[in-house]
Amino acid sequence: MTLVSDAEAEALHSAIVRKEAWTLDSVRHLRADAERHAREGPWSVTTERPQAIAMDIHDYYSEAPYWWPQDGDPKAPYVRRDGQTNPNRFVANKNALVAMSDAVFTLGTAAYLLDEPRYAQRAVRDINTWFINPKSRMNPHLDHSQAIRNFNNGRGAGMVDGRAFIRAIQGMEFLAQTGNWDPKEQAAVKKWFQDYLHWLTTSDYANNDKRAGNNHASWWSAQTAAVATFVEDDAQQKAAFNYYRDRIFPRQIKPDGSAPREEARTRSLWYSAFNLEALTTTCRIAQISGVDLWTARAKGGTTLATVVEYLEPYLSDPKKWTKEQITDFSNDGLYFLAYAGIGMKKPEYIALYRKLERPENAWLGLTDLIVGRYEAAGHQTRH
Numbered sequence: 599m600t601l602v603s604d605a606e607a608e609a610l611h612s613a614i615v616r617k618e619a620w621t622l623d624s625v626r627h628l629r630a631d632a633e634r635h636a637r638e639g640p641w642s643v644t645t646e647r648p649q650a651i652a653m654d655i656h657d658y659y660s661e662a663p664y665w666w667p668q669d670g671d672p673k674a675p676y677v678r679r680d681g682q683t684n685p686n687r688f689v690a691n692k693n694a695l696v697a698m699s700d701a702v703f704t705l706g707t708a709a710y711l712l713d714e715p716r717y718a719q720r721a722v723r724d725i726n727t728w729f730i731n732p733k734s735r736m737n738p739h740l741d742h743s744q745a746i747r748n749f750n751n752g753r754g755a756g757m758v759d760g761r762a763f764i765r766a767i768q769g770m771e772f773l774a775q776t777g778n779w780d781p782k783e784q785a786a787v788k789k790w791f792q793d794y795l796h797w798l799t800t801s802d803y804a805n806n807d808k809r810a811g812n813n814h815a816s817w818w819s820a821q822t823a824a825v826a827t828f829v830e831d832d833a834q835q836k837a838a839f840n841y842y843r844d845r846i847f848p849r850q851i852k853p854d855g856s857a858p859r860e861e862a863r864t865r866s867l868w869y870s871a872f873n874l875e876a877l878t879t880t881c882r883i884a885q886i887s888g889v890d891l892w893t894a895r896a897k898g899g900t901t902l903a904t905v906v907e908y909l910e911p912y913l914s915d916p917k918k919w920t921k922e923q924i925t926d927f928s929n930d931g932l933y934f935l936a937y938a939g940i941g942m943k944k945p946e947y948i949a950l951y952r953k954l955e956r957p958e959n960a961w962l963g964l965t966d967l968i969v970g971r972y973e974a975a976g977h978q979t980r981h
Contacts, residue, residue, distance in 0.1 A: 599771040600764070600827045600877075602968065603886050607710070610967050613974070614711055618860030620970035624963040625712065631960035632708035634718045640727035642734035646690035651751060656737045658695065659685035662744040669812040675749040681864030681924045687747075692759055695736075698728050699762035699769075704960035709776050711967075712758045718778035721769065729790045730783060738793035741803055754806030757798070758817045758892075764824040764879065765961065767791075771828070778785065788829050790951065796827045800836055808841070812859035813869060815846050816876035818846075819841075823883045830932065842880050853898030855908030866921040867912055871931060874905055878934035884943050885946055892941045903942055906935070930957050933965040939974050 599607065614621045643658050643716035653659065663683045705721035708714060727734045743756020745767070770787065773779050798821060799803045807814040819842045826835035850857050860869035881902060885889040895901055912919040913935070916927035931955055939947030948969055956962055 599770065599886065600824050600883055601768045601886060602964070606968060606971060607772070608970050611711055614967075615713075618974070620974055621967060622912065624966040624970065625957045627966075628704070628708050628710060628964040630958075631704045632712070632714070632717050635704045636717060637699065639701055639720075640724045640734075641694040642727055643691045643694060643736045644701055644734050645694065645701070648688045651745075653742055653751065657742050658691050658736050658740055658759075660689060660692040660740040660744055660756060662746050662753075662755065663687065665746050667747070672750040674750055676747045683931060688922075695759065696762045698724055698767040699764075700959075700961070702773075703765040703769035706771070706776075707960060707964055709778065710772035715776070715778050718773055718776050719746050721773050722779055722783065725766075725770065725773075725787060726783060730786045735790075736737035737789050739797040740803065741797075741801070748930035753805065754803040754810070757804050757807040757813060757821070758814050759877070760794075760798075761817045763791075763794075764821060767824050767828045787926060791825050792829050792831070794830060795822070795829060795834060797940040798822050798825065799837075811849060812857075813876055816873050816880070818838070818877045819846050820879040823880050827883060827887060838880070839884050839889050839891060842877075842884075842891055846880075847877065847891075847894045848896040849904070851896040851900055851905055853900050853904075855894070855900060855906075857905070861921055864922050864924045867916060867919045867923045867927050868925070869911075870909055871913065871927075872935075874902075874909060875931045877902060877905070877933045878938050881941055882937045892938075901942075902938060903944060904937070906938055906947060907942075913954065914950065927956055930962075932956060933962055936965050937968050940968070 609622075614625055614647060636663040644655050647655060649658050649792070653657065657687045663957055665678050665687070666681050666682070666684050668677055676940070677848060696717050701724050703719050705717040705724070706822060709718035725815075729735055740756050740760055742752035743753045743759045774784060798818070804818065808818040809815065817839050822838040823842075825839060849857065852858060857873050860866060860873050881891040892902055911930060913929070916923070919927075935947045935951035939951065951969070
């Protein structure tokens with residue numbers, strides 16, 4: 599699988615069946631989240647469409663968050679205000695993509711770990727609506743993502759919207775293990791992701807983001823690695839791993855562990871952590887596939903551990919961050935500390951992950967289960 603190894607999945611399932619103490623809280627959160635998602639959806643890009651923009655009804659469309667109309671001129675190209683989110687932009691497709699991905703992840707994971715066919719049936723419905731049904735499916739590209747009103751109908755930076763698919767993929771991999779998903783529908787979804795992988799690796803938009811030199815390039819590698827793993831395209835998976843090792847990590851990170859392109863932003867701490875989340879995700883996918891990217895090096899011998907340790911004081915106390923951060927810092931992406939701690943055998947990262955306040959949801963519930971199994975197997979962390 600992509601983010602969880604087969605051995606981990608089987609061990610987690612067995613521990614949950616035995617009701618081992620370290621699983622109970624996570625199982626409760628997973629079940630609660632699955633019950634909520636079972637009452638929601640299904641979602642489709644065709645449900646809500648942008649006004650006065652000509653495109654196929656099946657094309658995903660979103661608008662760039664930091665672009666605003668010019669005062670007094672509704673037809674002028676929008677202008678950029680970095681870090682200031684325009685609340686009036688079109689986000690219906692993006693919200694639907696995130697909701698679908700979270701639901702498929704949660705329901706697929708719960709169907710497998712909790713032996714609950716009802717969750718599987720609901721996940722299958724959500725998947726069919728988004729990826730397969732000819733009336734409601736999304737076309738497998740993001741050509742019209744993060745558009746700027748009165749200027750363009752999409753741009754390369756929109757590729758980052760697709761990072762939500764990584765969670766959907768992991769949910770589908772769990773779902774496939776349950777035996778409650780028709781092989782023909784599995785094949786149809788694999789075909790969709792093969793087409794999406796072709797877009798990720800050949801389109802001008804995606805290649806622009808691949809070369810962006812910032813968090814967009816990092817999320818390109820994470821997405822490409824995840825999708826290539828899912829569709830078993832070994833060549834593209836290897837290419838994504840090599841690009842991370844040779845281009846993304848060494849070109850983005852300074853010897854002290856900082857990421858200058860992220861620190862130039864008005865939400866510099868958030869973007870630094872967001873970039874580290876993407877880097878860690880790629881390393882985790884590689885680890886599950888038997889490839890070590892944790893030891894990839896930048897100038898001066900810098901590794902991912904250098905990056906984690908550079909940001910660590912500010913993850914615990916964001917107020918210590920002295921560079922620009924014009925919004926409150928959200929910590930829902932800090933699960934990367936757990937994966938980095940396991941991948942680099944750094945128990946202090948896992949201890950920090952456990953210490954930090956974070957939301958209760960299925961994604962972090964699975965992370966807690968993976969950490970719990972790691973510790974139960976004898977890998978002690980310092981609390």
